[in-house]
Structure formats: structure tokens, C-alpha cells
Amino acid sequence: MEKTLFVVRGEETLPRWQAAFPEGEHGTVEQARSSIGSGDLVWVSERVDEWPTLVRQWSQRGAAVVVLSYRPSQAQGLEALEAGARGYVHALANVEVLRQAATVVTHQGLWVGPELLSRVVGSSFRAMGGAPRASREWLERLTERERAVALAVADGQSNKEVARRLAISDRTVKSHLSAIFRKLEVRDRMQLVLRLSQSETVDS
Amino acid sequence: MEKTLFVVRGEETLPRWQAAFPEGEHGTVEQARSSIGSGDLVWVSERVDEWPTLVRQWSQRGAAVVVLSYRPSQAQGLEALEAGARGYVHALANVEVLRQAATVVTHQGLWVGPELLSRVVGSSFRAMGGAPRASREWLERLTERERAVALAVADGQSNKEVARRLAISDRTVKSHLSAIFRKLEVRDRMQLVLRLSQSETVDS
DNA sequence: AAACCTATCGTACCGATGGCCTAGATGGCC
DNA sequence: GGCCATCTAGGCCATCGGTACGATAGGTTT
Structure with a gap:
């Protein structure tokens, strides 16, 4: 019953996970599927396919489920x-954080990062020791024209719409965008939007 | 935890509170106001006037604040x-629950009680939106599967990445997306992500 | 003058995206 | 049994998005 196990994909298990829970079992979904029951502490990697479904199942069975994410959002x-997880932790969190999260969720608590917490309950959690996020300094790295393009794109506009707004060709918009992606190290406009909207809320 | 104290109105203190924390101090707002600092565990009764303001102040100072309610809602x-409390407990909760809540909140967890947890989590979308009704409404218009796709896409993932996560074909992802766009009346994933991030980040 | 940055526009290429259509399987409801 | 919603998946096709590899022109720095 009260056991700790990590559900991962392949050989994903990290040393720090084992360090935090030496007694914990590690395995894939197939190995874990049937053995999980009430009172168990289950860590599920976001790399596991259909983790939301699994979280739903196991949490309904009474297990305390924590989702490990490599790119928390x-x-x-x-x-x-929503799927019933009691915890949401960065997969690369250190041993102390993992143990802390375990303590909390096994005591019927909710463990989420300060950032997510602020989304869940409002903005006032920012002042509670949550590390202040990076500012929009990275926008300074862009030229004036690139910044205009970035903001327009982050507004949800297509390349053609941006071109019309700035009175330039859509080819030029693409050129600027390529430069933007390279400078900000994002892969596409979607990541740009996410990054911009994140930093915007922190500043305001 | 530095010290434990109960902030009450008049002589409200219950025996079970003292049983759970024999070392805890009990007092009114005037007595407690200045002595609360980082690391303290503070229990605040809902009967205390303007408790939200007090919760906000103390949680910003770094204290772990739990609100005791006689009529939880x-x-x-x-x-x-929203005020920054880490816990929300029934004032008549038994000793075990009080201690459990203390364990959780002093470990940076969130304690809202098993019976209220589902409601709090279920309402988190509403709690985050500037236009609560609207955001909840359009999310509810989606099926469970569509919601999963929408959330994944709003996270910046490509169709293929979503397909991998949900263990379905990217054709199916596109099918779901078409339904999502139609239902939410957005033209593409960019508008979807904007709408989601807006309702997620607007402070009210 | 040479080097460099910036803004503009072009072609070509290719994967990603989204609309429109069909369709099997499932399960709930009348 | 019929009806309907949902999830799944495929084909077809037009468009969009992003990169590679340019080119030209104006400005600044060295």
C-alpha cells in the first residue's frame, strides 16, 4: 500500500529522484498500471503518454499523484x-523540494510552484517568496523594427496583417521574425507569444 | 516554523486548538499585529474583522497563514x-486535521481540505479570469478531449507534440482543433492561446 | 575607405496548419 | 432499433510559417 513509485517513460529516472526516495520504485506505465492503490505516492513524468488520463485514474483510486514537468506552465x-493531481513539480527540482512536496501531498495538501499558485489563487502570492521573474529586458536586444514586429505578432496577427500594419512586405516581416526567433531563442511565434504574455503579467 | 499563534476575536479560542498546539499563543489582532514575522504559523478566525486584509499583510511578511472558517464556502x-492564505480549514476541524494542515502549510503546501479541494481546483479557471463567466462557459463548451487538446496547444505545442502526448494521431488532433476553433469562434491556434492566456493572467 | 548594422524585398523550398469531406466504432438516449 | 454525440482517422488541398540564400540601400563605427 503506502509505497512510492515513479512512472516514467523508458529509462528516464533521474539520480535526484532516487536520492530523494531511495525506496521508491521506478517503472513504465505497463509495470505500474495495476499495482497503484490508495495511499500510494505516485510521481508521473509529463513524458509519459496520456499522463492526464493516468493521473485521473490513479487519483480516483486514492493515490497521491504528483506530476513532474520539464517545462512547467x-x-x-x-x-x-484538473486531472486530480495533488502536486505539480519541476522534474529537475532538488531533493529538498521533492521531499517537501511528498510531505505535503501525502498529508492531503496541494503542492504547486509559486508561479502556478499565483495563477490559481490570484496574484498576491508573488510577494510570498516567489522568486521574481525575469523582466522584459530581453526585448531590448531587439531593434526597434523587430520589436514592433514582435509585439504585433504577439498580438495574434498573421504575417500579412503585420505587414499591412507596418506598411512593409510580408517578406520583410518574415526576415524580422527570423531575427527575432534567433535573438530570443524561441522556435516559433507561439513560443514568442507565450514568453511575451508571461513577462507582461509579471511587470504589470 | 518560528512560533504558532491564533488570532481570534474576544475569547473565541477553542479547546481543540489548544490541544493541537499546546505551545501556541492566542490573542486578538491588537496583541498579534506587530509580532508576526517570517516563518510563523498564523491561524486567523473568520470572525476577526477584516481578516482578508490581515491575511494579506502577514502572508506578504512570509508567515504561513491559515484561515479558520465556521461556514466554509x-x-x-x-x-x-487570494489574500495569500496557505490554508483554509473548518474552525471545528479535529486535532488531526489541524496538525495535518499545519504540516502542509509550513512545508509550502496548500491546504484546503479534501472536501473543498475539488471545488477549489474546479473553480481555478474561474478564479483566474477577468471575465469569469465567459471563460468558464467557453471552456465548458468543449468536450473533455477537446479541452485537453486546447490546453496542450495553448502551451505552445505543435500538433505532433499534442498527438504524442495524447497518444493519438495528428489527424485526430486536427479534427479536435477544428471543433475547438468552431466552438470558440477563433480562427487559429494563436487566437486560442491568446484567449487562454488572457483569461489565465488577468488579475481581478 | 572598409566593416558593420539595419531595413527592405526577393525566390525557392518544405513542413505545419486548417478547412472540408468522409467514415468506422462507441456509448448514451428515446 | 434509430438518433446523436464523441473519439478516432484518413484524403485532398490551399494557405501559412519559417528557413536558406540571396540582393540593395542607408547609416554608423572603426
């Missing part, structure tokens, strides 16, 4: 909580 | 959490 965190 | 619970 509000949307994913809410997805985890 | 979803609205009040959210108000407490």
Missing part, C-alpha cells in the same frame, strides 16, 4: 490539477 | 487563498 499545471 | 475559500 500554467496551462499544464492546471491540466494536472 | 467556495467563495470564502477563494477569498482566503
Whole structure:
């Protein structure tokens, strides 16, 4: 019954997970599927396919489920909580944080990062020791024209719409965008939007 | 935890509170106001006037604040959490529950009680939106599967990545997306992500 | 003058995206 | 049994998005 196990994909298990829970078992979904019951502490990697479904099943069985994410986001965190997870932790969190989260969730508490917490309950959690996020300094790295393009794109506009707004060709918009992606190290406009909307809420 | 104290109105203190924390101090707002600092565990009765303001102050100072309510409700619970409280417990909870809550909140967890947890989590979307009704409404218009796709896409993932996560074909992802766009009346994933991030980040 | 940055526009290429259509399987409801 | 919603998946096709590899022109720095 009261056992700790990590559900991962392949050989994903990290040393720090074992360090935090030497007694914990590690395995894939197939190995874990049937053995999980009430009172168990289950860590599920976001790399596991269909983790929301699994979280739903296991939490309904009474297990305390924590989702390990490599790229935490509000949307994913809410997805985890909605599925019944009691915790949402960065997969690379240190041993102390993992143990702390374990303590909390096994005591019927909710463990989420300060950032997500602020989304869940409002903005006032920012002042509670949550590390202040990076500012929009990275926008300074862009030229004036690139910044205009970035903001327009982050507004949800297509390349053609941006071109019309700035009175330039859509080819030029693409050129600027390539430069933007390279400088900000994002892969596409979607990541740009996410990054911009994140830093915007922190500043305001 | 530095010290434990109960902030009450008059002589409200219950025996079970003292049983759970024999070392805890009990007093009114005037007595407690200045002595609360980082690391303290503070229990605040809902009978204390202007408790949300006090919760906000003390939680910003780094104290772990738990609100004791005689008439727990979803609205009040959210108000407490929004003010920065880490816990929301029934004032008549038994000793075990009180100690459990203390364990959780002093470990940076969130304690809202098993019976209220589902409601708090379920309402988190509403709690985050500037236009609560609207955001909840359009999310509810989606099926469960569509919601999962929408959240994943709003996280910046490509169709293929979503397909991998949900263990379905990318054709199916596109099918779901078409339904999502039609239902939510957005033209593409960019508008979807904007709408989601807006309702997620607007402070109210 | 040479080097460099910036803004502009072009072609070509290719994967990603989204609309429109069909359709099997499932399960709930009348 | 019929009806309907949902999830799944495929084909077809037009468009969009992003990169590679340019080119030209104006400005600044060295």
C-alpha cells in the first residue's frame, strides 16, 4: 500500500529522484498500471503518454499523484490539477523540494510552484517568496523594427496583417521574425507569444 | 516554523486548538499585529474583522497563514487563498486535521481540505479570469478531449507534440482543433492561446 | 575607405496548419 | 432499433510559417 513509485517513460529516472526516495520504485506505465492503490505516492513524468488520463485514474483510486514537468506552465499545471493531481513539480527540482512536496501531498495538501499558485489563487502570492521573474529586458536586444514586429505578432496577427500594419512586405516581416526567433531563442511565434504574455503579467 | 499563534476575536479560542498546539499563543489582532514575522504559523478566525486584509499583510511578511472558517464556502475559500492564505480549514476541524494542515502549510503546501479541494481546483479557471463567466462557459463548451487538446496547444505545442502526448494521431488532433476553433469562434491556434492566456493572467 | 548594422524585398523550398469531406466504432438516449 | 454525440482517422488541398540564400540601400563605427 503506502509505497512510492515513479512512472516514467523508458529509462528516464533521474539520480535526484532516487536520492530523494531511495525506496521508491521506478517503472513504465505497463509495470505500474495495476499495482497503484490508495495511499500510494505516485510521481508521473509529463513524458509519459496520456499522463492526464493516468493521473485521473490513479487519483480516483486514492493515490497521491504528483506530476513532474520539464517545462512547467500554467496551462499544464492546471491540466494536472484538473486531472486530480495533488502536486505539480519541476522534474529537475532538488531533493529538498521533492521531499517537501511528498510531505505535503501525502498529508492531503496541494503542492504547486509559486508561479502556478499565483495563477490559481490570484496574484498576491508573488510577494510570498516567489522568486521574481525575469523582466522584459530581453526585448531590448531587439531593434526597434523587430520589436514592433514582435509585439504585433504577439498580438495574434498573421504575417500579412503585420505587414499591412507596418506598411512593409510580408517578406520583410518574415526576415524580422527570423531575427527575432534567433535573438530570443524561441522556435516559433507561439513560443514568442507565450514568453511575451508571461513577462507582461509579471511587470504589470 | 518560528512560533504558532491564533488570532481570534474576544475569547473565541477553542479547546481543540489548544490541544493541537499546546505551545501556541492566542490573542486578538491588537496583541498579534506587530509580532508576526517570517516563518510563523498564523491561524486567523473568520470572525476577526477584516481578516482578508490581515491575511494579506502577514502572508506578504512570509508567515504561513491559515484561515479558520465556521461556514466554509467556495467563495470564502477563494477569498482566503487570494489574500495569500496557505490554508483554509473548518474552525471545528479535529486535532488531526489541524496538525495535518499545519504540516502542509509550513512545508509550502496548500491546504484546503479534501472536501473543498475539488471545488477549489474546479473553480481555478474561474478564479483566474477577468471575465469569469465567459471563460468558464467557453471552456465548458468543449468536450473533455477537446479541452485537453486546447490546453496542450495553448502551451505552445505543435500538433505532433499534442498527438504524442495524447497518444493519438495528428489527424485526430486536427479534427479536435477544428471543433475547438468552431466552438470558440477563433480562427487559429494563436487566437486560442491568446484567449487562454488572457483569461489565465488577468488579475481581478 | 572598409566593416558593420539595419531595413527592405526577393525566390525557392518544405513542413505545419486548417478547412472540408468522409467514415468506422462507441456509448448514451428515446 | 434509430438518433446523436464523441473519439478516432484518413484524403485532398490551399494557405501559412519559417528557413536558406540571396540582393540593395542607408547609416554608423572603426
